[in-house]
Amino acid sequence: MKLKKYLSFTRIGMMESLQFRLATVVIVIGNLLYLTIVFFLWKAIYASSGTDVVNGMTFSDTLIYLVLATALFNFMEMYTVWEMGRSIQSGKIVLDLLKPMDYRKLLFWSYSGSFVMNFFTTFLPTFIIVGIVTGGAIPLKLNLLYFVISVVLAIMINYSIDFIVGTICLFTESIWGINIMKQVIVLLLSGATIPIAFFPEPMKTIVLYMPFQSIYNAPLTLLLDGSPDMEDVLMILGTQLFWCVTMTVISKLFWKASLRQITVNGG
Amino acid sequence: MKRKGFGFYLRIYIKILTQDLKSKMSYRADFIISTIGMIFTNIAGFVSFWILFRNFPSINGWSYHEMLFLYGFSLISLTPVQCFFDNNWSLRINVYNGDFIKYCFRPINLFFYYQSEVFDVKGLGQFAFGLGTLIYSWGKIGLDFTPLILLKMIVFLITASLIMIALQNAAAATCFWIQNSFYVMDLVFKFKDYARYPITIFTPVFRFVFTFIMPIAYIAYYPSLVILRPDDVPILSWLSPLIGCAFFWLSYKFWMFGASRYNGTGS
Numbered sequence: 001m002k003l004k005k006y007l008s009f010t011r012i013g014m015m016e017s018l019q020f021r022l023a024t025v026v027i028v029i030g031n032l033l034y035l036t037i038v039f040f041l042w043k044a045i046y047a048s049s050g051t052d053v054v055n056g057m058t059f060s061d062t063l064i065y066l067v068l069a070t071a072l073f074n075f076m077e078m079y080t081v082w083e084m085g086r087s088i089q090s091g092k093i094v095l096d097l098l099k100p101m102d103y104r105k106l107l108f109w110s111y112s113g114s115f116v117m118n119f120f121t122t123f124l125p126t127f128i129i130v131g132i133v134t135g136g137a138i139p140l141k142l143n144l145l146y147f148v149i150s151v152v153l154a155i156m157i158n159y160s161i162d163f164i165v166g167t168i169c170l171f172t173e174s175i176w177g178i179n180i181m182k183q184v185i186v187l188l189l190s191g192a193t194i195p196i197a198f199f200p201e202p203m204k205t206i207v208l209y210m211p212f213q214s215i216y217n218a219p220l221t222l223l224l225d226g227s228p229d230m231e232d233v234l235m236i237l238g239t240q241l242f243w244c245v246t247m248t249v250i251s252k253l254f255w256k257a258s259l260r261q262i263t264v265n266g267g
Numbered sequence: 268m269k270r271k272g273f274g275f276y277l278r279i280y281i282k283i284l285t286q287d288l289k290s291k292m293s294y295r296a297d298f299i300i301s302t303i304g305m306i307f308t309n310i311a312g313f314v315s316f317w318i319l320f321r322n323f324p325s326i327n328g329w330s331y332h333e334m335l336f337l338y339g340f341s342l343i344s345l346t347p348v349q350c351f352f353d354n355n356w357s358l359r360i361n362v363y364n365g366d367f368i369k370y371c372f373r374p375i376n377l378f379f380y381y382q383s384e385v386f387d388v389k390g391l392g393q394f395a396f397g398l399g400t401l402i403y404s405w406g407k408i409g410l411d412f413t414p415l416i417l418l419k420m421i422v423f424l425i426t427a428s429l430i431m432i433a434l435q436n437a438a439a440a441t442c443f444w445i446q447n448s449f450y451v452m453d454l455v456f457k458f459k460d461y462a463r464y465p466i467t468i469f470t471p472v473f474r475f476v477f478t479f480i481m482p483i484a485y486i487a488y489y490p491s492l493v494i495l496r497p498d499d500v501p502i503l504s505w506l507s508p509l510i511g512c513a514f515f516w517l518s519y520k521f522w523m524f525g526a527s528r529y530n531g532t533g534s
Contacts, residue, residue, distance in 0.1 A: 026450040030457065033481075036473060037461045044327040044468035045319070054322060177300035184304075184311045193315045200321050 005101075006109045013113020024121040027074055031126045035067050039133070042066070055197040060137035061224050062195060064130055068223070069192040069216045071126040072151070075118045076158050076215075078111045081182060084166030085175030097259075104255060108159055115155070139226030146233055150219035153240040158215050160247035161186065167251070167258050191217040211243040276379060283383045291388065298388065305389040309342065309396040312460075327468050334463075335404040336495055341463045341487035342397025344427035348435055349390030352382055355439035359448050367529060377526055378519060408495075416494060422508060423490035429511035430485040433518035434458060440518070443525030462486035478503065485510060 046052070046059045057065070084107070087093035096103055131138045165182045169175055187193055190212040199207060207213055218236050222228070291298055316338060320331040329337075358381070361367040370381050405412070438455040442448035458481070466474055466484040477484045489504045 022445055023447050023450045026454055030450075030454045033454075033461075034457070037464070040468045040470070040473065041326075041464055045323050048326050048328075049323050172296055172300055174294075174297035174300040177297065177302070177304035180304040181300075181307050184307045188311045188315060193311075194318050198322050199318055203318075 006105070006112075009106075009109035010112045010116065013110055013115075014117050015113070017114045017117040024117075027122050028125055031067070031071060031074065031122065032129070034070050035063075035126070035130065035133070038066050039063060055195075057195060057197050058137075060134040063134055064138055064224060065195050065220050066192075067126065067130045068220055069190075071123050071130075072154070072216060072219070073187070073192060075115070075123045076155055078108075078114075078159065078162060080107060080111075080159065080162035081166045081169065081179040082175060083107065084163075085169040085179070088169055089175070104163060104252065107163075138223065141226055143223055143225060143228065146228075146237070147219050147223040150222050150237060150240060153237070153244050154215045154219050156244045157211060157240065157247050158186075160244070160251040161211070161215075163251040164247070164254055167255050170258050170261065186212050186215065189213065190215045191220075211247060214240045214243045271375065276375070279375065280379075280383050284386050287384065287386050288388075301389050302392050305392045306396065309393060312338065313400070327465065329465050330408075332404045332407040333495060334465075335400055336408065337465065337487050337491055338463045339397045339400030339402075339404060340424070340427070340491040341459065342393055343401065344424050344486060344490070345431055345459050346390045346394040346397065347428040348431045349393060350387050352432055352435060353387035353390075354382055354385040355435050356452065357385070358439045359442040359452070362442050362529065363446070367526075371526070371529070378522055410494065419493055423493055423504075426508045426511035427486050427490045429515040430482055430507075431459065431462075433511075433514035434482075436515075436518035436522050440522040440525040443528055458483045459486065462488070464488075482510070482514065 042059060042062050046054070046062075052058055084093070087096065093103075096106060099106060127138075161182070165178055168178055172178060189207050189210055191207075196204060196207055196213055196217045218240050222233065222236060225232075316331075316334065319326075320334070324331070326334065358367070361370075370377055373380050410416075434455050435452070438451045439448070441451050445451075462483045466477055466488045469477065474484075478489075485507050489501070489507045492500055492504045
């Protein structure tokens, strides 16, 4: 019966996001614009380089990687830091803390409805368009399954990182600065701006040891490889699972410890 | 009504500005974190350039330092919109909750009064970073430096900023018609990231689009050609000051038209 409680949040979230149909249109336009820019930029880059394959990635690979990274970003971005920061500033957080539900779960599930909607309205169209533009360069085999599993793990890692950053807002009461720092670090070090395969050597190894690459690099690597070694797949998913557990535990402990420090203005 | 002079507005602006800075200073932690966040954003932009050019020596005939020049140029030209027009981001919320009505009752220009209320200090960090990048690449490319070139530089930087200001004004003003205009603002805000690429990488159709329909090529590319490639300046570069003023004027009229339709919320 426990799941039913959470799923009712999903339902409400779906209804809520149906109210903002225009936002969906704007996001899809934004993705298409980004697709155009990335397409021509990397086309020019590959044309200047003189070879078809750079760092093991073809032009189509790079295009799919970058555009889907953006699509994943739109899909996964829950504005958790904003939501928490604003609740803390306005004092609304007190009401949420009084609810008979863990705050961490409450926040996640109340956003889950938008996940479902965003998947169909922004991610799927972008996925199909980029598939068509690259002439079917996305392999449609078992890798799709790995991709889905990987994305689920990525969502949880991303959420935990967001939640940790949001908890920091309890102490700083600064939202914009903290959020932009998080966003910049995650987008750069996860490979969403430039594929990690292009990173120069010492940097690449360091980045692969960080949790951020599990958010975008891992699912996209799995998606692009049509016939992967089982070993590689397990390695990537295992790393993701490791980070998922680690970050979840850290975020929970950090939140628990911080909750005692909380000072709420009014409310 | 008697028109008020420039001196009058300048005096008012300084008065409002001092109040704003005073109130900002009471949130010192937020101020420091936001500034660090801004610096992070710029460093990340720089790092992604660096990674890209580690793999590819030139893109479409544009060298690393020339691209850096474009990047620095775009950062500086984006400073005014960040510093002086940041209140556009709050317009949506002010309109939504009815606070906007207070601006309508002042005997001074509505647009001026609204924008004057916030001065964003973070923009200065961006300015410094942009200036550093510009000077560095200027030296590396070995461009001339004469008073005339400096004058040209300043004129064309102002031009470029006017375009971005105009785009943001127009995007912000959409909130007078649509509820959730955050996504429109966000879309336009991302234009600045696309502005740093030379427009020659696009096919003619998209060159036309980015020159005349979504004028992002004027944020850095066309104006900077005057300095960067002085032997071969297209007519559009020379026209860009005019285009900048025209766009700014149009966006101002659009903004004011939206404001004139504002009815308040009745509270």
